[in-house]
Every structure is written in structure tokens, then in C-alpha cells.
Amino acid sequence: MAASNGLGSFEETSNDDIKSFFDSSPPLKDAAEIKRKLEEFIQKKSFLGKVVLVTSGGTTVPLEQRCVRYIDNFSSGSRGAASAEYFLKAGYAVVFLYREGTYQPFCRSLPNNPLLECFEVTSESNITARPLYEKTVKEAISNTHVAASNGTLLKLPFTTIFEYLQNLQLISSSMSSLGSSALFYLAAAVSDFYVPWESMAVHKIQSSSGPLDMRLAQVPKMLSVLRKDWAPKAFCISFKLETDMKILLEKAGTALKKYNMDMVVANELLTRKEEVVVVTKGGNIVVQRDTTRADADVEEPLIKLIVDKHSAYLS
Ligand code: 9Z3
Numbered sequence: 001m002a003a004s005n006g007l008g009s010f011e012e013t014s015n016d017d018i019k020s021f022f023d024s025s026p027p028l029k030d031a032a033e034i035k036r037k038l039e040e041f042i043q044k045k046s047f048l049g050k051v052v053l054v055t056s057g058g059t060t061v062p063l064e065q066r067c068v069r070y071i072d073n074f075s076s077g078s079r080g081a082a083s084a085e086y087f088l089k090a091g092y093a094v095v096f097l098y099r100e101g102t103y104q105p106f107c108r109s110l111p112n113n114p115l116l117e118c119f120e121v122t123s124e125s126n127i128t129a130r131p132l133y134e135k136t137v138k139e140a141i142s143n144t145h146v147a148a149s150n151g152t153l154l155k156l157p158f159t160t161i162f163e164y165l166q167n168l169q170l171i172s173s174s175m176s177s178l179g180s181s182a183l184f185y186l187a188a189a190v191s192d193f194y195v196p197w198e199s200m201a202v203h204k205i206q207s208s209s210g211p212l213d214m215r216l217a218q219v220p221k222m223l224s225v226l227r228k229d230w231a232p233k234a235f236c237i238s239f240k241l242e243t244d245m246k247i248l249l250e251k252a253g254t255a256l257k258k259y260n261m262d263m264v265v266a267n268e269l270l271t272r273k274e275e276v277v278v279v280t281k282g283g284n285i286v287v288q289r290d291t292t293r294a295d296a297d298v299e300e301p302l303i304k305l306i307v308d309k310h311s312a313y314l315s
Contacts (some may be wrong), residue, residue, distance in 0.1 A: 056080020057099025077102025172230035
């Protein structure tokens with residue numbers, strides 16, 4: 001059934017749509033090992049308190065089973081990496097589901113080529129950090145070591161839409177025992193359209209066959225099943241990205257109600273690093289970067305707000 005809100009149509013997702021999406025997806029590599037890591041992580045953390053799933057980066061949609069070409073969703077992973085850092089600092093255990101090759105917690109302030117720019121070989125047995133990067137490198141190393149030795153950060157990579165959604169299902173089911181202590185912070189940019197595996201070309205599509213005509217299927221809306229079945233008690237935050245400011249808040253408000261989210265973070269592509277609007281049932285909250293500090297980011301006040309709201313939800 002399709003319901004229209006005047007801004008495009010929302011397809012209702014049935015359990016059959018979800019089942020057929022997963023049944024027809026290529027099996028997730030290492031699923032048993034991922035499940036084992038998750039169970040171990042959640043079991044250790046569950047008595048300590050709050051656990052957050054941070055998703056980060058964009059999903060790809062392969063066009064060929066032996067993939068040479070794919071469609072990508074824009075996301076550098078900067079939002080997810082920064083947010084994971086602030087959740088760790090606030091005492092959360094973090095499951096970081098990230099797109100392979102995107103920004104990582106505690107490393108996002110390093111330049112693109114850290115080996116070339118941050119370090120120099122000062123003698124045969126010595127490597128030192130260049131003065132300009134000394135503080136950044138020290139902080140990156142020490143924060144990464146603290147998270148590793150506390151065992152509070154579990155990183156799981158994905159590339160395709162199939163891998164992302166299969167991981168999301170596995171993580172949600174592992175986190176379900178945490179009830180309302182679980183927080184879902186879904187910042188990954190997830191494709192709305194895909195090529196079903198069974199109708200996908202096996203080999204590289206040949207340009208000699210002429211122009212490419214392709215019909216993409218709609219990805220089932222997993223937010224509704226996440227809220228209804230996978231994580232009914234968790235505190236759930238989704239993101240809404242638009243490039244047209246005029247429809248952003250309306251779309252975010254619709255997602256809040258339709259998927260029964262606790263918050264929807266609305267952001268516009270060009271201003272996303274300066275400002276976001278947190279849409280809640282109690283009203284909208286504008287969150288801005290502190291412009292008086294050059295290194296300040298919008299994730300710092302955003303995560304503070306979320307941590308406070310989650311605590312209020314718990315009590
Ligand atoms: C976001 O809106 C994120 O904030 C960004 C972060 C992807 C803009 P960067 O990674 O950017 O720091 O470069 N994520 C969610 C985007 C999304 O796909 N939302 C769907 C939608 O808008 C709903 S799940 O329809």
C-alpha cells in the first residue's frame with residue numbers, strides 16, 4: 001500500500017517485504033563470527049549500563065554480482081566517527097557499524113596522508129611526530145588505546161546495502177536484551193533503491209550492449225521493523241538528509257511519527273557541519289556548533305543533548 005504525504009509517496013513495508021529482502025540477499029560473510037563478537041561485547045557491557053549503536057558512512061548498491069560498478073550514498077563518516085567519540089567519553093559502550101574506508105573515531109582530525117605529514121624519521125631507530133601534529137597524534141593514540149583496553153568500542157564494517165541491513169538486524173537482536181538502555185543512532189546514509197540480487201547481472205555489464213536501462217526496486221523501510229520488532233524498548237534516533245531546506249523539517253516530522261522514533265536529526269547537506277535540528281514529539285531543538293572555537297563541532301552539543309534525553313527516558 002502506498003501512502004502519500006504530498007512530498008513523494010511512502011511505501012508501507014510488510015513483514016513479507018522484509019523477509020523476501022533478507023531471503024534474497026547474498027549471505028553475510030562471517031555472520032557467525034560477528035554474532036559471537038556481539039554477544040560477548042553486549043554480555044560484558046550489559047551490567048555496566050548503556051550501549052549505543054552508531055551507524056556511519058553510506059551504503060553501496062552493486063549493479064553486478066561480481067561487482068565492478070555500484071551506486072553510492074554520500075557520507076564521509078565524519079558525523080558517525082565524531083559521535084562515537086562523544087558517546088565513549090559519556091561512558092557508553094559503542095558498536096560502530098561503519099562503511100569500509102570512512103572516518104574512524106579518534107582519527108578524524110589526522111590529515112589524509114598521516115605517514116607523510118605527521119611523522120618524520122629522525123634517526124635510524126627513531127620516529128617522531130612533527131610539532132604541528134604532536135598534540136593531535138598523541139590524543140588519537142591515547143584515546144584509541146583507552147577504548148581498546150576498556151573494551152568499549154566494537155567496530156563492524158560494511159560496504160553494500162545487503163551487508164548494512166543484515167548487520168543492523170544482527171546487532172538489534174543482540175541488543176534487544178538491553179531494553180531501554182540501548183540507544184540506536186542511525187547516522188549512516190542508507191540507499192532507498194537497490195537491484196535485487198536475483199535480478200542482478202552476474203558479470204560486468206558490457207557497454208557494447210548500448211545504453212543501460214535499469215529499474216531499481218525500493219529498499220524495504222527497516223526503521224519500522226526496527227522499532228516494532230527488533231528494538232521496541234530502545235531509544236531510537238534516525239537522521240533525515242535533504243538538499244532542499246523547504247522540505248527538510250516536514251520530512252523529518254513525518255519520519256518521527258511514521259517510524260515512531262524518539263528523535264529525528266534533520267540536516268541539510270551544505271550546512272550539516274554547522275547546524276542540525278533535532279525533531280522530537282515535544283518540539284524542535286536547534287543545535288549549533290560553537291563558532292567561537294575553531295575546532296568545535298556540532299556533534300559535541302548534539303551528543304550531550306541526546307545523552308541527557310536518554311537518561312531522562314531511562315528514569
Ligand atoms: C545523515 O543525515 C548524516 O548526518 C550525514 C553525515 C550522512 C549527512 P558525513 O558522514 O554526513 O559527516 O559526511 N545521515 C542519514 C542520511 C539518510 O540516508 N537518511 C535517510 C533519509 O534521509 C533515512 S535513513 O531518507
